Amino acid sequence: MKLFYSPGACSLAVRIALLEAGYPFEHERVDLKRGKTASGADFALINPKGYVPALVLDSGEMLTENLAVLDWIAARSPSLGLDGPLGRTRLLEALAYVSTELHKGFKPYFTGVGDDEKARAGAMIAKRYQLLADRIGGDYLFGDEPTVADFYLFVTLLWAGRFGVQIPGQLIALRDLMLARPAVQDAMAAERLVVPPAIAAGRGRLEDAALRVS
Numbered sequence: 001m002k003l004f005y006s007p008g009a010c011s012l013a014v015r016i017a018l019l020e021a022g023y024p025f026e027h028e029r030v031d032l033k034r035g036k037t038a039s040g041a042d043f044a045l046i047n048p049k050g051y052v053p054a055l056v057l058d059s060g061e062m063l064t065e066n067l068a069v070l071d072w073i074a075a076r077s078p079s080l081g082l083d084g085p086l087g088r089t090r091l092l093e094a095l096a097y098v099s100t101e102l103h104k105g106f107k108p109y110f111t112g113v114g115d116d117e118k119a120r121a122g123a124m125i126a127k128r129y130q131l132l133a134d135r136i137g138g139d140y141l142f143g144d145e146p147t148v149a150d151f152y153l154f155v156t157l158l159w160a161g162r163f164g165v166q167i168p169g170q171l172i173a174l175r176d177l178m179l180a181r182p183a184v185q186d187a188m189a190a191e192r193l194v195v196p197p198a199i200a201a202g203r204g205r206l207e208d209a210a211l212r213v214s
């Protein structure tokens with residue numbers, strides 16, 4: 001398998017899921033601005049959608065869309081999904097919420113629009129985080145173990161920290177639990193994402209400092 005990614009982008013959720021599932025995979029960085037991969041390939045020829053994540057399977061088939069890729073991983077690694085008659089549906093419901101209501105809500109922060117639009121987006125995202133916080137099932141969204149939906153949510157929480165979007169206490173706790181997971185630390189190291197030392201040592205808040213790419 002090979003993951004095409006950009007550091008700190010939503011593809012980080014897929015990397016975390018693959019590491020948590022214990023699947024071996026290769027990876028190649030994509031420069032999204034230039035549309036080139038690290039080896040110089042034209043990314044549009046690999047993924048005509050032009051965005052990450054793209055996961056090329058050993059069969060040569062390619063999966064795109066976070067929701068679909070994360071669902072695919074959870075189907076093969078059931079501990080990262082949800083049991084029960086409504087389990088998969090609840091997981092898809094959460095993945096769709098993270099994808100369409102949270103991830104896409106950050107668009108103004110990535111497109112360089114004015115401060116007013118960013119503030120409106122931030123307020124909307126904060127409201128949507130609160131809805132999750134009010135319904136949280138344990139340490140993580142659905143209980144005391146994370147699912148792939150938590151991995152995707154976690155990436156948006158890193159963005160929220162970077163852009164100063166308000167995060168409810170329950171989701172700060174979730175984010176900090178995620179940061180302590182070995183797979184998450186490996187994923188962040190692989191993408192050279194730096195959590196400032198004071199925060200890593202529990203002496204500061206991620207909100208206070210942007211996550212850096214070294």
Ligand SMILES: N[C@@H](CCC(=O)N[C@@H](CS)C(=O)NCC(=O)O)C(=O)O
Nearest residue numbers: 009010032050051052053065066067
């Ligand atoms: N619908 C896609 C969107 C993926 C997406 O927005 N990827 C961003 C990084 S987080 C990206 O590659 N943006 C570059 C671009 O769209 O040109 C999904 O859910 O996977």
